[in-house]
Amino acid sequence: MAHPSRPADEAPAGRAVPAGRGAEAAPVEYRFGPFLLSPGRRALLQAGEPVRLGSRAMDILVALVEQAGEIVGKDALMRRVWPQAVVEEGALRVHMTALRKALGEGQSGARFITNVPMRGYCLVVPVVRLAARPETQGPALQDGAREPSPLPAPLTRVIGRGEAIAAVCAALAERRLVTLVGPGGMGKTTVALAAADRLRAQQADGVRFVDLGALGDGSLIPSALATALGVPLRTEDPLRDLLAWLADRRLLVVLDNCEHLVADAARFVETLLAGARQVQVLATSREPLRARGEWVQRLGSLPAPPPDEALNYAQSLAYPAFELFVERAAASLDGISFGDADAAAITSVCRRLDGMPLAIELVAAQVGFFGLAGLLEKLDDHLSLPTLGLRTALPRHQTLRATLEWSHQLLSAPEQRVLRRLSVFRDRFSLQAAERVAQSDEESVARAVMGLVHKSLVVADASDDGVHYRLLETTRSYARERLQADDDHADIGRRHCLYCLAAVATAAVELDTLLPRRWRDRHGRLVDDMRAALAWAFGAHGDAHLGARLVAESPALWFGLWLVKEYQGRLALALQRLPLQDSGGTLEMQLSLEFAQATVALRGGAPEAVQALERSLEIARALASPGDELRALWVRYGTRLLRGEYASALEDTDAYGLAAQRAADPQLAYIHHRMRAVCLHFLGLQEPAQQHAEQALHPSAEAVRYTRGNGYQFEHRPASLTHLARILWLRGRPDEAMRLAQEAVEAAKAVDHALSLAYALAFAACPVALWCGNAVAASAYVQELDECSREHGLVFWQSWPRVYRAAMQVQAGAPLPFDPEQAGLQAGQLDVLATLHVDLVGPTVLRRAADDLVRWCAPEVRRAQALRGLAAGELSRGQAAGMLSAAIALAASQGALAWELRSRTTALELKLCTDAARARAELAELLGRMQGGTGTADVRRARALVGQPAAR
Known part of the structure; x- marks a missing residue:
């Protein structure tokens, strides 16, 4: 903070005056806080009165003052105070305690001396060095010091108000009346005093401070100023005497705490400025004076560190x-x-x-x-x-409550009533929202809100979305407490809940029309109001039905802000508190479905998600609600995929197709194509899977966007690209697969959708890179997946980086860091893990493959069985060769060139072919059918066996 302007004979204290030389140089005095120290006279005064201080304590004080702001070591202090004696450090502490007591530390809230452990002591308040004036020498010092100071002396350092002080000074350079406006406790008086002190040298007749807070009658304002100025009142009209005395004087008047006398203060200031042409006025108030020529300078909160940045x-x-x-x-x-x-x-x-x-x-x-x-x-x-x-x-100003009660008492009855009602809002609100919640027949909410803004109890913020209003937290807490005593507080809670219901509906609609970042900026603040509304609804005097509606109809908000875990908890509570009359109805169906979706996003195909889905689907079919049946089928299909139940997922897909036809929505056809592509891919039917995946990405499917708003969790385009990338890799097009996997990642980023990004990384980018043997790309994708899932609290998706990192360690020759069978992984995750290294084919996958439940990677599982059985001596070479031949045939029947390439390469490498030349020719023919991939690990191995040159 810049120092106030000082008279020519003042200078900051510090090293410029070496310790021990004050008596030899010109006599000096020091001013700090409310004290005046005269080392030459061995005197310390406070408000003109001498402060009793022992000789040793005085020596310590002089040493600290002369080096204000710097640490003075304990040894240096003891040498200064006891130059001819050796004393214990305890003696220094005793006299330091006496000094602190004399300065009033711990009583006034001020702090003068700080102890720096292991180093020493430091005077931490600003000190001004003055040349001693003749009238303050000797006994006259006390008499002169008794003259009242024109401004109260600051007891503490002013923090964070440099810009505000400068703005006030700049305004007073051009105007005669400036009012500093802000809520109680915002520091208006502190800023006004600092600005006045800075401007004091520019006023020929100085500055005067008048605190109107103690006045109960506005007619006493002229007398109060006259007293501060020392103006003799010779008539019965103090204002006339005051104006006569000020007629040719140039000074700045600070009128503090005008809010309770605002009308009288405005009239007085207008009269004062009209009659005293060289006088300026700096007023502080919780609302503008609205006097002629007034410039209003609003004082806001002190900046605090942002909550979303981990600052040290x-x-x-x-x-x-x-x-x-x-x-x-x-x-x-x-x-x-x-x-x-x-x-x-x-x-x-x-x-x-x-x-x-x-x-x-x-x-x-x-x-x-x-x-x-x-x-x-x-x-x-x-x-x-x-x-x-x-x-x-x-x-x-002694307690928060007293400050707010003072402000509340100054409001009109309608303003008090509206303020209490507005306390139900936890964040910003529009004027329309205020009218919806706080309106009653006998009052105008708009007029009351404007009055509360003027009185600094409501803050108005202008943005691209218009003007919004908010209450400071301290004001809100006080007003809410007062609201609880009102007879209609339950009705206000209900109105607020209904407002939130309408607000989340708007948020859901705009989720499909606004860019994600813009959507979050506009609707993200609503979540705090939602929390407050739900606390009321499920509270002792709330409405559980209304609360359940609010939970059921707000998935767009919670998923849009990635508060999925919190949403899952609120869904569970809503289902638990659901009124009996809502059982088996639309509301229970919605809550069950949303609970399943949230659970899947967090924990994959957990049993509670399956249970909730079955209940939701049961109710949807009983109510003959095709839209809700479609959503339930979609979520159950996704859950079954994660659980590795691919055939059952196809049954849901077929049921979805029939329901989509009844719904007659053309967009649903593209979602159906996507579902079939995924199921057929996992069932080992890669050619038809590719056809459906390409249909899902038809140019007309561009209209299928922001599907998370209608319950489909993932964005359509990145999800469709994800599975097409997997299919193309299996079909022998690895380069194109890598390109589409990256395109899926970029598409998810383009719509700023974390769940879609996690999906594209986990199901396409990471596995395709690992299948291609591109360790660098795989490592980068895994790291990105880890960061995305952790940042957005996607608990289930956080398990995928662990899966892929384990596979990379095994590929590098390290032991498996954990037992996948005991790690709580989904069956679908174990299936993927089995394709990344032969040692990662576990008992669950082997059992599922034997039961024909893992068709998409069954050829690779058989190859792994052949390799491991041969290495362990459990299979003869003939048995291993037969198992590899079966893997080759199965891969060929599936159209999975990638698995066929691996099995043929392994058979040649291990010399398990009865006709090596023929096997080599078949491998070369297969390489000819591959499209690209010359740089992948599998293709390089195969080319080396058939004598083809490696790619450069």
Whole structure:
């Protein structure tokens, strides 16, 4: 913060005056906080009165003041205080304690001296060095110091208000009336005093400060200013005497706390400025004076560290709210210190208090009693948090509650009523939303909201989406407490719930029309209101049916913000609290389906997801609701795929096709093509699978977008590309498969959809890269999948990077890091793992292959069995050769050239062919049918066997 302008004879204290040389140089004095120190006279004064201080304590103070802002070592202090004696360090502590007590530390909230462990002590308040004036020499010093100061002396350092102070000074350079407006506790007085101090040198007759807070009658304002100026009142009209005295004087008047006398203050200021042409006025108020010529300067919250950035302690200190908390906490408890481990908690406290300086100061003073964790818990009810403000402060500034009650009392009855009702909003709200929730027959909500904005109890924010309003957290907590005492508080809770219901419907519609980032910017804030509405709905006096509706109709919001785990928990609660009359109806069906979708996204095909799906499908068919039946079939199909139940998934696909025909929605046909492509691929029918996958990507399918809004979880295009990439790899087109896998990843990123991105990475990019032997690309894709799934809390998808990393370790010759059979993996994951290395074919896959349940990779499973059986001596060479021949035939029947290539290559490598020349010719012919892939590991091995040159 810039220092206030100083008279020519003032200079900052510091090393410029070496310790011990004050008596030899010109006499100097030092001003810090409310104190004046005269080392030459061995005198310390506070408000003109001498402070009793022992000789040793005085020596310590002089040493610290002369080196203000710097650490003075303990040894240096003891040499200064006891130059001819050797004393214990305890003696220094005794006199330091006496000094701190004399300065009033721990009583006024101010802090002057800090102890730096292992180093020494430091005076931490600004110090101004003055040349001693003749009138302050000797006994006259006390008399001169008794003259009232034109401005109250600051007791603490001003933090984070440099720009605001500069803005006020700039405004007063061009205008005669500036009003600093902001909520109670925002620091208006602090900023006004700092600005006035900075401007003092520019005013020929100085500055004067008048606190109107103690006045109960606006007619006393002229008398209060006259008293501050020392104007003799010679008539019965103090205003006339005041104007006569000010007629030719040039000064700045600071009128503090005008809000409760705002009309009288406005009239007085207009009269004052008209009659005293060289006077300027700086006023502070919670609402503008609305006087002629007024310039309103609004004072906002102190910036706090952003919640979504993991900043360390040093980085967080760059934010004023954080810095203020740390300094005030240190002032309240000697020796307290913070570090990186505390940064997140302090940030949370500052944000919960809206960056309001008074609130931060009051709460920080309690950190020694509650600790940071305890403070966070107490902040859930921070109006009742015991706080210790300055004893000398006005009563309304000693606690948060008193500050807010003072503001509440200044409101009209309609404004009080609307403020209480607006407290149900947890974030910003539009004027239309306010009218919907707070309206009643006898009042205009719009007029009341405007009044609350003017009085700084409601904040107005303008953006591209228009003007929105919000309450600061402290104001909201107070107003909500008052609302609970109103007879209609339950009705207000219901209105807020209905507002949220309409808001999530709008969010769902716009999910299909707005870009994801734009959608989140517009609707992301709604989630806090949803939480509040659901807390009311499922509370003791709420409406469980309305709460269940709100949960059931809001999947777009929770999935759009990737709060899937929270949504799953709220769905479970809604099903548990569902009223009896809703059992077996549309509401239970919706909740069951959404619960299944959330569970699948988190845990794959978990049993509870299957159970919920069966219930949802049962109700949908009983109600003859084809749209809901389609959604339920879709989710059950996806769940069965994850569980490796490919034939059952095809049954759901066929049922889906029939329901889609009844629904007569052309878009559903492309989704049906995609479903069939996936099922046929896993059932080992690669050629028809490819045909359906290509149909799903028909140009007309471009209309099938943002399908997560209607329950299909994944974006259509990236999901379709994902499986076409897998199919093409099996069909002997590895280069094209790699290209399409990357295209699927890019398509998911283009729509900014995390679940689709995880899907494309897990099912296409990672396995295709590993099948091609491209370890570099595979490693990058696996890392991206890990980051995506963790960032968005996709618990099930976090297991896929573990699967692929395990496979890469085995491929590199390392042992398997865990037992896949005991790792809680889905059957579909075990199937993929079996294709990445022969040692990764586990008992579950072998059993499923024997039961004809793993057709898509069955040729590779048989190849692995042949290799492992031969190596272990469990199979003869003839048996191994027969198993490889069966794998080749099966792969050929499936149109899976990739598996056929591997089995033929293995048979030649191990010399298990009865006719090597013929086998080599068949392998060469197969290589001729491959499209691309000359750089892949499988093709290079095969070419080496048939004598073809390797690709460059």
